Structures are given as C-alpha cells and as structure tokens.
Amino acid sequence: MTQSISTKVKKAKQASFSLAAASEAKRNKALFLIAKAIACSRELILKENQKDISEAKAAKIPEALIRRLKLDEAKLAEMLSGIKDLIALEDPIGRILARTELDTGLILEKVSVPIGVIGVIFESRPDALVQISCLAIKSGNAVMLKGGSEARRSNAIFFSLIAEAAGQAGISNLALQLLETREDVKEMLTLHSYIDLIIPRGSNRFVAHIMQSTKIPVLGHASGICHAYIDKDADIGKAIAITLDAKCQYPAVCNAIETLLVHRDIAREFLPKAAEKLKEKGVELRGCKRTKEIIPSVKGAAEEDWGAEYNDLILSIKIVDSIGEAIEHINTNGSHHTDTIVTQDDQAKRQFLAEVDSSSVIANASTRFADGFRYGLGAEVGIATGKIHARGPCGLESLTIYKYRLAGDGHIVADYAGIGAKRFTHRKLA
Amino acid sequence: MTQSISTKVKKAKQASFSLAAASEAKRNKALFLIAKAIACSRELILKENQKDISEAKAAKIPEALIRRLKLDEAKLAEMLSGIKDLIALEDPIGRILARTELDTGLILEKVSVPIGVIGVIFESRPDALVQISCLAIKSGNAVMLKGGSEARRSNAIFFSLIAEAAGQAGISNLALQLLETREDVKEMLTLHSYIDLIIPRGSNRFVAHIMQSTKIPVLGHASGICHAYIDKDADIGKAIAITLDAKCQYPAVCNAIETLLVHRDIAREFLPKAAEKLKEKGVELRGCKRTKEIIPSVKGAAEEDWGAEYNDLILSIKIVDSIGEAIEHINTNGSHHTDTIVTQDDQAKRQFLAEVDSSSVIANASTRFADGFRYGLGAEVGIATGKIHARGPCGLESLTIYKYRLAGDGHIVADYAGIGAKRFTHRKLA
Numbered sequence: 019m020t021q022s023i024s025t026k027v028k029k030a031k032q033a034s035f036s037l038a039a040a041s042e043a044k045r046n047k048a049l050f051l052i053a054k055a056i057a058c059s060r061e062l063i064l065k066e067n068q069k070d071i072s073e074a075k076a077a078k079i080p081e082a083l084i085r086r087l088k089l090d091e092a093k094l095a096e097m098l099s100g101i102k103d104l105i106a107l108e109d110p111i112g113r114i115l116a117r118t119e120l121d122t123g124l125i126l127e128k129v130s131v132p133i134g135v136i137g138v139i140f141e142s143r144p145d146a147l148v149q150i151s152c153l154a155i156k157s158g159n160a161v162m163l164k165g166g167s168e169a170r171r172s173n174a175i176f177f178s179l180i181a182e183a184a185g186q187a188g189i190s191n192l193a194l195q196l197l198e199t200r201e202d203v204k205e206m207l208t209l210h211s212y213i214d215l216i217i218p219r220g221s222n223r224f225v226a227h228i229m230q231s232t233k234i235p236v237l238g239h240a241s242g243i244c245h246a247y248i249d250k251d252a253d254i255g256k257a258i259a260i261t262l263d264a265k266c267q268y269p270a271v272c273n274a275i276e277t278l279l280v281h282r283d284i285a286r287e288f289l290p291k292a293a294e295k296l297k298e299k300g301v302e303l304r305g306c307k308r309t310k311e312i313i314p315s316v317k318g319a320a321e322e323d324w325g326a327e328y329n330d331l332i333l334s335i336k337i338v339d340s341i342g343e344a345i346e347h348i349n350t351n352g353s354h355h356t357d358t359i360v361t362q363d364d365q366a367k368r369q370f371l372a373e374v375d376s377s378s379v380i381a382n383a384s385t386r387f388a389d390g391f392r393y394g395l396g397a398e399v400g401i402a403t404g405k406i407h408a409r410g411p412c413g414l415e416s417l418t419i420y421k422y423r424l425a426g427d428g429h430i431v432a433d434y435a436g437i438g439a440k441r442f443t444h445r446k447l448a
Numbered sequence: 449m450t451q452s453i454s455t456k457v458k459k460a461k462q463a464s465f466s467l468a469a470a471s472e473a474k475r476n477k478a479l480f481l482i483a484k485a486i487a488c489s490r491e492l493i494l495k496e497n498q499k500d501i502s503e504a505k506a507a508k509i510p511e512a513l514i515r516r517l518k519l520d521e522a523k524l525a526e527m528l529s530g531i532k533d534l535i536a537l538e539d540p541i542g543r544i545l546a547r548t549e550l551d552t553g554l555i556l557e558k559v560s561v562p563i564g565v566i567g568v569i570f571e572s573r574p575d576a577l578v579q580i581s582c583l584a585i586k587s588g589n590a591v592m593l594k595g596g597s598e599a600r601r602s603n604a605i606f607f608s609l610i611a612e613a614a615g616q617a618g619i620s621n622l623a624l625q626l627l628e629t630r631e632d633v634k635e636m637l638t639l640h641s642y643i644d645l646i647i648p649r650g651s652n653r654f655v656a657h658i659m660q661s662t663k664i665p666v667l668g669h670a671s672g673i674c675h676a677y678i679d680k681d682a683d684i685g686k687a688i689a690i691t692l693d694a695k696c697q698y699p700a701v702c703n704a705i706e707t708l709l710v711h712r713d714i715a716r717e718f719l720p721k722a723a724e725k726l727k728e729k730g731v732e733l734r735g736c737k738r739t740k741e742i743i744p745s746v747k748g749a750a751e752e753d754w755g756a757e758y759n760d761l762i763l764s765i766k767i768v769d770s771i772g773e774a775i776e777h778i779n780t781n782g783s784h785h786t787d788t789i790v791t792q793d794d795q796a797k798r799q800f801l802a803e804v805d806s807s808s809v810i811a812n813a814s815t816r817f818a819d820g821f822r823y824g825l826g827a828e829v830g831i832a833t834g835k836i837h838a839r840g841p842c843g844l845e846s847l848t849i850y851k852y853r854l855a856g857d858g859h860i861v862a863d864y865a866g867i868g869a870k871r872f873t874h875r876k877l878a
Binding site: 038118120126134235253345373376379383386392393423428435 | 464465548550563644645663685686689797799802803807809810812814816835836837841849851855857858860864865874
C-alpha cells in the first residue's frame with residue numbers, strides 16, 4: 019500500500035523534532051552503522067545497480083548518464099571514506115553562537131539547530147542518495163529523497179540499508195522518506211508548510227525548473243556564468259596561467275569561466291599570447307569587435323554570448339575601457355557565482371572584491387578554487403547563488419539555523435516597564 | 449511622468465552595487481543628514497501629516513488606524529533618537545566571519561555584505577518608512593518602499609527628505625524607491641530576479657497575504673500562537689506570575705500567550721489560583737474537558753481554540769498527561785514563535801528547550817521577553833518564524849549575507865590536481 023506524499027511529509031516533520039534533539043553520539047552512530055551496512059552489502063548493491071544499468075542500456079539511455087549511474091568497488095570505497103570523514107567533522111548542531119545576560123539570572127543563548135525537513139531531488143547518481151542522507155543525519159535534519167528513476171533499484175537498496183541502520187542507532191526511520199515518481203516531486207514542491215528547504219542536484223535546466231516550480235526556498239544555483247577580468251596592471255604571466263586554468267582545467271563545471279574581460283590598455287600585449295595558448299588547448303574564441311581588431315581570426319561574439327554558460331571549450335572575450343565597466347558587465351551579465359580579477363594594483367583589487375556582487379570574488383587566482391573541498395568546508399552540500407541564508411560553496415552549516423533559548427527564574431516583563439522599571443544589563447557572555 | 453516598477457527596481461538594483469561598497473562613514477553620514485533634515489522640517493512634516501489625518505477622518509477610517517497614522521513632536525523626537533542609536537551601532541557590513549589560509553599566499557575570507565535590494569511593504573505608520581530606510585542604509589541595502597495610501601503625504605515628505613539627505617552623503621538616491629499603488633506592490637512581488645527579500649509590516653492577515661503572493665523570500669511572521677506550559681514540578685508562584693505577564697502585560701502583541709498547557713499532577717493546585725488572578729484581569733478562559741472539571745465556570749474550548757491567535761484577553765487552557773504531550777501540542781498547534789516552560793526540574797527544562805521547535809524557547813520567564821530590544825539586538829527589523837536565513841527577533845544582521853573573498857598570487861587549481869599535486873593547508877586564521 020503506497021502512502022500519499024503528504025502523509026510521508028507529515029511523518030518526516032513529526033520525526034524531525036526528536037531527530038533535532040538527538041545527541042551527536044547517536045547521529046554519528048547512525049553514520050557508522052550506515053557505513054557498516056553498505057560495506058557488508060557490497061555484492062547486493064552492485065547486483066541491484068547492475069539491473070538498473072542493464073535496463074538503462076536496453077532503454078538506450080545516453081552513455082554519460084550510464085557512467086553516472088554505474089557503481090563499482092572504487093565508488094563504494096569512496097562513499098565509505100566520505101562517511102568516515104563526515105563522522106569526524108565537528109558537530110554543526112548545538113553550537114552557541116552568542117550568549118547574553120539580559121539581567122541577573124536571565125540568560126539568552128543563540129544556538130545552532132537543524133532546519134527541519136529538507137527535500138532533496140537528484141538526477142541519476144545513486145551515490146548522491148547516500149551522501150545527502152548522511153549530511154542530513156549529521157546535521158539532524160529529516161529528508162525527503164527523490165532520485166532518478168533509472169537508478170530506482172540502486173536507490174531502493176541504499177535507502178533500505180540507511181533507514182534500517184538509522185533505526186538501529188535509535189533515530190526514527192520516519193525521518194528518511196523515499197519518493198517514487200515525478201508526480202511525488204510535484205506534490206512535495208507544494209508542501210511548504212512541512213518542507214523547509216529544497217536541494218536540487220542535477221543539470222542547470224533541472225535546477226532552474228525546480229526553482230520555478232516551488233515557493234519553498236531552494237539552495238542551489240541554476241547557472242555558473244563566471245568571468246576573469248584582466249586589469250591594465252595585470253602580470254601577464256599570471257593572467258595567462260589563470261585564464262587557462264579557469265577555462266580549461268575542467269570546462270564542464272560551474273566555476274569555469276565563460277567570459278574573459280580585458281582592459282584596453284593591456285589587450286594588445288595580453289590577448290595574442292593568451293589566444294595562442296587557448297587555441298593550443300582547443301578553445302573556441304568569440305570576441306567583441308575590438309578583440310577582432312587585435313586577433314582577426316576569432317569569431318564574432320553575439321549579444322547572447324555575454325549571458326551564455328558554455329560548459330565547454332568556448333570562451334567569449336570583451337575589451338573594456340575601465341575596471342568600472344568590467345564590474346558592471348559582471349554584475350549585469352553574470353550569475354553571481356564566481357569571478358576573478360588579475361591585477362598588481364591594490365586599489366583595483368579592493369574595488370573589484372568590494373563591488374562585484376558574486377558569492378565568490380577572487381583576486382589573482384583561478385575561479386576553479388570556488389568549491390567546498392578547496393575552501394576547507396569539510397563537506398559540500400552544494401554551491402548557492404541566492405542572497406539569503408547561505409551563499410557560495412555551502413558546508414554543513416547551510417543545513418542549520420538557530421533558535422534562541424532564554425532561561426530565567428520567574429522573570430516577567432512587567433518588571434521592566436513603567437515607573438521604577440528594572441534595566442536590562444545586556445552583558446555579552448560569549 | 450511615472451516610471452514603471454520594473455524600471456524603478458532595476459535602478460535600485462544598479463544602485464545597490466555601489467551602496468554595498470559604501471564606507472561605514474558614508475552610510476552613517478547619510479543617517480546623520482536624514483536626522484538633521486527631519487529635525488529641520490518638523491513643521492512641514494506635521495502639516496502634511498495633518499492633511500493625511502483630515503482625509504482619513506473624512507473617509508471615516510477606524511480610530512485605531514488614525515492613531516497609528518498620527519505624528520506629533522514626541523513621535524518625531526523618538527524617531528530622531530532611534531536614528532542616533534542606529535548610527536552608534538556596530539557596522540553590520542564588512543565583518544570578517546572566517547579567515548582561512550588555503551595555501552601559502554592564498555587567503556580566503558568570509559565577509560558580511562548587504563543582501564542587495566529589499567522590498568518593504570507596511571501599513572499606516574509613516575514612522576515605519578523612516579525606520580526601515582535608515583536600517584537599510586545602515587546595512588548597505590537598497591529599498592523599495594510602499595506605505596499605506598492613507599499616509600500618502602506623510603510618506604512622500606519623509607521620502608523626499610531621506611532621498612535628498614542620502615544624496616548629500618554621496619549615496620545614490622536611486623537606492624531608495626517609493627512605490628505608489630497596490631498594483632505597484634503586486635508587480636514588485638513578481639520581480640524575484642531583482643528583489644532579494646521582502647519585509648512586510650502590518651496585521652497577520654496582511655503578512656500572510658504577502659507570503660502567499662510571492663516567490664521572493666519573506667522575513668516575518670504571519671501569526672504568534674505562543675504557549676506557556678506549567679510542568680508538574682513548577683513553582684506555583686512563578687507559574688502564576690509568568691502566566692499573567694505573558695497573557696495580560698500587552699495582550700495585543702505576537703509574543704503574548706494564547707494557550708496555557710498544564711500538567712495533570714499540578715492542575716488542581718495551580719489552575720484555581722491562576723484562574724482567579726486571570727479573571728481579576730478580565731481574561732476570558734476557555735478550557736478543555738478536564739479543566740472544566742476543576743473550574744466548572746470556564747467556557748468549553750473548541751478544537752479551533754488550539755490554533756487561535758486571540759490577540760486579546762482570552763486564554764485557552766488544556767491539561768496534559770506529560771511534558772511530551774505538551775511539546776507535541778506546541779509543535780503541532782503553535783506557530784513556532786515563542787513558548788515557555790515553568791518548572792524546577794532541570795531535565796524537563798532541557799527537554800523542552802531542545803524539542804520545542806520555536807524561534808524562541810524559554811524556561812521560567814515570560815514569552816513577552818522575545819523581542820529585539822529586550823534581547824539586546826540594538827535595532828529590530830522584525831520577528832521571523834521561518835526556518836532559513838534569520839529566525840526570532842531579527843537585528844541588522846538579518847539584512848546581511850556574506851560573500852567569499854579569495855586573494856592569491858597567481859594560484860591555479862591545476863597545481864593541486866594529479867600526480868605531485870600541492871596540498872591545501874586549510875589553516876584557520878580567524
């Protein structure tokens with residue numbers, strides 16, 4: 019008998035209250051038992067995964083998707099080591115963010131707590147189910163999980179192992195709920211009284227679709243239109259190295275650059291050298307009119323190029339008259355993800371870092387550094403480009419919020435009002 | 449010639465980038481000049497306000513609304529002192545929240561920045577326009593302002609004084625935009641690419657309507673269904689004092705209690721004494737069946753009473769069998785605003801503070817303490833009951849987010865990949 023989605027969500031919400039109060043030891047024990055269960059069930063997991071793959075091949079699903087779907091011993095080992103690392107991470111819950119004495123014996127604490135119920139929707143990769151479930155348990159959040167239908171069997175076996183292990187550790191397995199169909203997702207996206215945050219994992223198009231389909235806050239980014247700006251006072255060697263790294267080191271990812279902005283005073287010196295190296299790497303260049311004057315062989319850039327995310331070996335190039343024009347171009351055409359300036363001028367550096375409205379702003383380094391592992395966050399939940407809650411590469415902290423705890427000894431507000439009122443001390447204790 | 453709302457919003461967005469980079473001195477100077485302009489234009493302000501009041505009276509607008517609309521010398525003086533306090537507050541912008549060395553010469557900073565453009569919609573009170581504009585300028589945010597149409601002239605004079613003073617301080621007056629009509633608001637609520645946060649100020653119904661009408665994140669609360677739970681180990685004297693304060697000290701506000709939960713083991717001792725005091729204050733009591741057995745004179749509570757926000761001298765009372773039942777009642781029927789337990793039992797206190805899922809959870813003190821001034825936040829933007837970004841009484845910090853600033857010296861990611869890869873140091877510097 020299938021339960022309705024609203025029944026599942028209500029159960030998850032109910033379970034979220036006790037999970038929020040679960041001790042760190044209990045949550046880490048659940049992670050330990052999950053790793054153990056996966057390690058002991060390797061054969062079964064790979065067998066179920068093989069069935070998914072056979073079916074996907076029979077359905078002529080694209081090869082790239084099948085690669086993401088496929089599990090092997092190496093991937094399983096990586097998952098287990100990921101869980102081990104997660105257990106070792108500092109507890110994100112119960113941190114005292116501030117402590118204030120309001121008056122003698124009346125102590126206010128601001129303390130980190132889980133968000134509640136998180137809805138996670140991901141494409142293809144069954145390892146994402148394990149990773150997200152473990153991040154949720156570590157941070158005390160209930161989760162509604164929906165994976166790609168092509169990974170149905172792999173997801174089901176992982177889910178049953180995780181729910182059972184969580185139960186053994188004393189965490190209600192109602193805190194983890196697996197959704198089955200696209201209709202389930204549609205319904206979930208309407209349940210904003212029960213679900214506090216949606217995390218989509220997949221293509222830009224997929225994320226944009228989810229963002230447009232719900233009023234529940236979404237943690238993520240729909241596009242990564244990143245820029246490198248080569249200032250007039252750039253070191254040419256560094257500028258070329260950073261441009262090549264930011265475009266070519268892994269062009270398919272969101273923090274690779276799509277547009278190169280070049281100050282007019284350095285363009286004649288920098289662009290021919292950079293273009294030569296970029297062409298050696300197989301990069302297609304699309305330049306503005308002034309770029310074409312310097313390198314006649316480049317294609318002309320159309321207006322659409324300034325807002326395009328190629329995720330490929332293509333780079334648009336624009337010559338600008340000033341750092342101000344570069345900043346305005348980025349703020350207007352970019353996706354507020356990650357942008358870098360290359361310059362030896364401290365003033366220009368400061369201006370760029372202050373005025374570019376992106377989640378990561380960089381000076382004299384590659385945009386490719388913008389991710390949770392490289393930033394040392396321990397675990398990455400995703401990269402967000404929104405302007406509230408969490409921004410940029412998001413660690414476990416992005417799955418938490420805070421509450422105020424106030425402890426008194428019979429204190430009432432009437433004593434602090436009117437004639438002869440007591441005064442608050444507002445003494446910071448932490 | 450009237451500008452379209454999307455034109456106004458785009459201008460505000462554009463201006464928000466330079467406002468975000470404005471120095472603390474410049475923002476405080478704007479506040480100083482605003483206070484000066486208001487002080488110098490008292491007569492004009494009161495004259496325009498008088499016209500609004502005459503029109504409102506002619507239109508037979510309710511007396512309570514006219515009281516909120518009316519300005520006088522005392523209110524103006526209070527506004528000016530509020531601006532002075534705001535100038536003295538610590539800058540919420542540019543705070544280094546974390547600093548990490550990723551590798552030698554590659555330094556990552558997480559720094560507080562303004563959110564961007566905030567849409568503020570408020571009813572009646574023209575002083576709200578001044579307060580919100582000043583909070584926005586202090587925190588470096590652009591604002592779209594829409595006040596009640598009955599305060600049209602008062603809002604217009606305040607707005608022109610503020611925009612001019614901001615301009616004199618070197619802040620683009622495009623960062624402040626005044627909306628005129630309800631249709632303007634409707635359009636603004638659809639512009640989620642330009643507006644980062646909506647703050648509604650007004651009745652619960654008004655706030656709930658705004659929350660339902662937009663995909664832009666909303667900071668606020670639609671209802672305040674707060675509880676006091678009198679545990680079996682409560683001190684009777686404190687329990688009565690806290691109940692009276694939480695219900696009667698100011699019954700019209702969101703942090704007053706609406707429901708009293710009483711453990712069955714203390715009900716026969718506590719309830720008759722509490723009921724007597726509450727009745728003396730004119731409070732109408734509505735009790736569950738078991739409450740009526742103890743105090744036959746109370747009205748019977750209907751199922752709707754457990755989810756009602758009376759904002760008046762009415763209190764529903766329910767006897768529960770355990771602290772667990774009390775917590776479940778609060779989490780299910782409450783509005784996650786503010787709830788208190790009265791108990792001498794440390795274990796019960798800890799359980800309540802951990803498991804009640806509200807923005808403020810309190811032990812042995814009145815729910816009425818839950819506000820920005822009493823919490824010592826300096827300035828209160830509002831009280832939020834959402835689960836992301838900011839929660840509970842919100843200070844200036846709720847108008848900020850962070851960005852990552854990374855400064856290197858030509859660092860590229862390729863050096864940290866593959867054979868012979870450099871290792872990150874991830875050394876915490878702050």
